[in-house]
Amino acid sequence: MAYAQAIFTNSAIYIIAAMGLAIFTGYTGLFSLGHAAFMAAGAYTAAILTYFYHWPLLPALLLGMIVSVLVSLVVGYPTLRVKLRSDYLAIATLGFGEALKVILENLDLTQGARGLPGIQKLAGPINTAVWMVLTIWVCRNFLRSTYGRKIIAIGQDPVAAEMIGIRLLPNQMLSLGFSAALAGLSGGLLAHYVTFIQPAIFSMDLSSLLTAGVVCGGMGSLTGPIVATALFVVVPELFRGLALWRLVLYGVLLVVIMNLRPKGLYGHEELNLGNLPKLFLIIGLTVGLTIGAGIYNDYAPEWGTVPGLLLAAVVGLMVTVAMNYAGRGLARLLRPVLPHLGATWYRGFNRIVRLFEGLFSPRERTAGTAGAVAPRPQANVAAAKPLLSIRGLRKHFGGVIAVDGVDLDVWPGQIVGLIGPNGSGKTTVFNLTSGVYPIDSGAVTFEGRALAGQPPTSIVLGGISRTFQNIRLFSSMTVLENVQTALHTAGDYGLLAAFVQWPWTVRPTEERLRARAMELLGVVELQAFADRVAGTLPYGLQRKLEIARALALQPKLLLLDEPAAGMNPQESLDLVELIKRIHERMQLTVVLIEHHMDVVMNLCDRIAVLNFGKKIAEGTPDEIQSNPLVLEAYLGQKVEYAPQG
Amino acid sequence: MLLRVDRLNYYYGEAIHALRDVSFEVEEGEIAAIIGANGAGKSTLMWTLVGLLKPKSGTITFNGRPMKPIPHQAVASGIALVPERRRLFPNLTVRENLTLGGYRRSDKAGLAKDEDYVFSLFPVLRERFTQFAGTLSGGQQQMLAIARALMSRPKLLLMDEPSLGLAPVLVGQVFDAIQEIARQGTTMLLVEQNALKALEISRRAYVLEVGRIVLQGTGKELLRSPIVQAAYLGVRQRKEVILEEGFHAH
């Protein structure tokens, strides 16, 4: 019994740390090799406080978590500033682990390499279990909040995340801090359970266990790492003699999983009726292994190795299969019942929530705004100044001049087309305008303000949205979530509220965001697909989703980069209607790059033609179609030349 | 037939059907052209021919033998690609770029002869032999890219938008070189947005539209076709006309 308790408590402790790593590596996509160091920071802080200063457990744990967070920011800030490369963070966490070990070994306070023995055993199976459940609950809430969505978006596609105004550094640091806090909590609990800590405990081995748990469990799931970490704690206990081989196994598993099944056990799923049998199978395997090992130990001495092995294998297999069927049976049983259970529970919950809302109504945000958004000031077509003004824009890459002195004015409410042969600089103009590339010379002015030097996220939040030639969606999120993520400026709540999901602040906001997202999906006629995973959508619909997402930021100017790419004539027509619709309804100004001439000619008020990075013509569609320079740029010139000698 | 492509299909991921039942042929010794707007699938087709992309279905037969999607085998069989936007190695010299073109060959004499040949086509490369490829101008880079491909002494030379980003007079030079290379016996398949020039010099031509071959004929025939003109510049047409006439002529 005590043995089982020990296994359970250890599992719970490591699961807490694994949850943190799951959020950081699994969801945000950043690789940390030093989470053991964050555990160490929490462990030592909490232990020192209870041991030397006789603090009670809870404040000690909390301070340990705070120290872990601070420590993680020291590692995170320099490395996360380098965009789009996670190698630096990995190297820094490795280096940091070493550095921390040295510090711990040499400080008097931590008693050096000998460690701290005799810590009070303040942690046991019960309070650890409570902490574990609390952790899982908070993580789940976090991932469903605006903060969580932003972090998942960064993990899916950081470039697209920036293009909807999500700043990488603060959000990545938030993810790091949160995961370090959980590691610190885990460390503190560990210290007060095993009552003796030394720097050697918080080694690469520990980080490897956590990493293996998250990777094998599935990057993008919470259930997966819980199951895998528990497995990695429980199973080696059964095979005590093979302690070192356990680590070899973790390493091998990492290689095998990455090569053969990168999504691990659970991929992006959580526990549901569909994969319930799988969970039972895993439990069955573990129990089967345990029983098999027990049988082997008991019977092999008498009956011999081979018969003992055979019996163990047979019994183990039977247990596994039995559990698998039990799981399937349970799933079948629950399937018709669960929706009803869910609905009843939900109704009851709603009643309680409304009670609270009644009590706390002064704090409630104005509920009447569900769905509606304050109308923006009318775009005045007869305005005095252009909305976007480009003057003398120049950009070169190495020796190649991509944009060579382009002037363009876009007036509010216009739809302007930007056309030109391949390589004429059109996408570069977009990239310069949205701040993706720095401008070499020239000026881009939006609403009278200069855009030069602003980071892409500021430009997006200032009212310019864009879509990409190669669609960049958050493919593992649902269609609805893609749009909801982009609504992060439309409604927000504090971090604490996100963790706890107070029904009276978080729910109205989430509902409002959801309604607004559905409204936007309605504009592009995608409501029916709201809960489909975005990556499974056909191409034309993915394009529409990208537009809906861009609209979520309430832009004044929408830049569309080849929206009709890869579409057949019918789809192109639908697109033209869509753009016309959103142009009117949302009072947008649109600039679009396109090669499908039917789209351009039917849609645009004015067209600018680029060639070799210069603007060679500008005018109405009719003017452009009859302009000989344009014809030449596209179809090529009949050049009179002397034959080469 | 030197190259025969039969009902080639390629998908990007699950959803994007980039090449739809593409079928065409190129006879030995001729210049063939495939024209189409951006996004029509021209580069996708080139990459599939050279073995970088694996088609979902369909066959590619070169010199009587079926081709497998392994790039270095394509060169070994005698296909060379001059890719879109050149893709030279800017950190290597002109000489080193050419050496890589002839990577698979070990016949020193043959290589030297071919080097002379490409210098006769593009004398500027001899002048800049030891300079870094990144310092060349756009036109010179195009010439180097073609020369690099020629160094493998290919039977079939694939060229992806050779006129991209080049001033008109340079385009003329490049197309002169293309015709000279053809005269020396190399079969060529061009894909181009610059329809006029490509159609002028090609014996056989195809129009690719949203992944499908929609028109074929001789270069001259296609030059005169109103559909080709419309495909490029579009006419303000009513909805029904677009759908009806569309791009379904075959």
Add this chain to the structure above:
Amino acid sequence: MVLQTIITGLSIGSIYALMAVGYSLVFSVLNFSNFAHGAIITLGAYIAWAIMVQFFRVPFLPALLLSILGAGILAFLNERIAYSTLRRRRAPSLYLMISAMGVAIALQNLLYATIGAKLYALPPVFAQDSFEVGGATISRMDLFAFVFSVVAIGLLHCCLMYTKVGTAIRAASHDMEMVSVLGVNLDVLVAVLFLIAGGLGGMAGVFMGVKYMVYPSMGWITNKAYIGAVIGGLGSLPGAIVGGLLLGLLEALVSVTTIGSVQLSTYRDVFSFGILSILLIVRPTGLFGRMVEEKL
């Protein structure tokens, strides 16, 4: 005193540089951090131990060469097993990093499980020979290691600049896909790449083993190499060399400094981490690095 510090710094720095070059070579072509590099270095040292001490009595020079060859082959196998499928599938570099980490963990603990944690010493190579230069002592071994490393890196440079394969590797660091279109068999190219990187790693492992000891977790010294590579600029080979040497020199300097009553030498690792952090804030591309703008 200064001269001695410089000599100490250069001797450890040259080992860091060797490791950093192997790491940077793979990074520049395949664009991921091969964290298994440390394991290869460790295995190089163990091969030397096995043939010099445990099973045979092979003299130093042949043992060194055999270790280099053995480490190269192990690195090649590492690539085939852990990376080549991912590379062909064009998997994100995160996956490659995780796989590399898996190899590192597996190999290191395999050594613990089979051979054990005992530290082994490689037989002293040049006895304790050392000689004086301008008031400072240089051990013969350190000098040999330094010169050998210089020669090795020089050979690498010649290979990269003057052989067909080397030119192809340089081209691949810019555009690997195009290299394959020109007819270069990428599998062979990557194999050669890892043979070279592994060989350099094995060399570094042997020198480390002679200078200090041989034990399973010695691979984590490569942390310093990674930091050196970052200082010099990730992806740049001259940067790796300069960064490694510089880190060695700085560490040597710190080791002989005493602030108040605190011997800074114990805090060497803290210092290395500190340098890394400051560098990343001030100049993230390192000394020679290139920031590649991502194609949108």
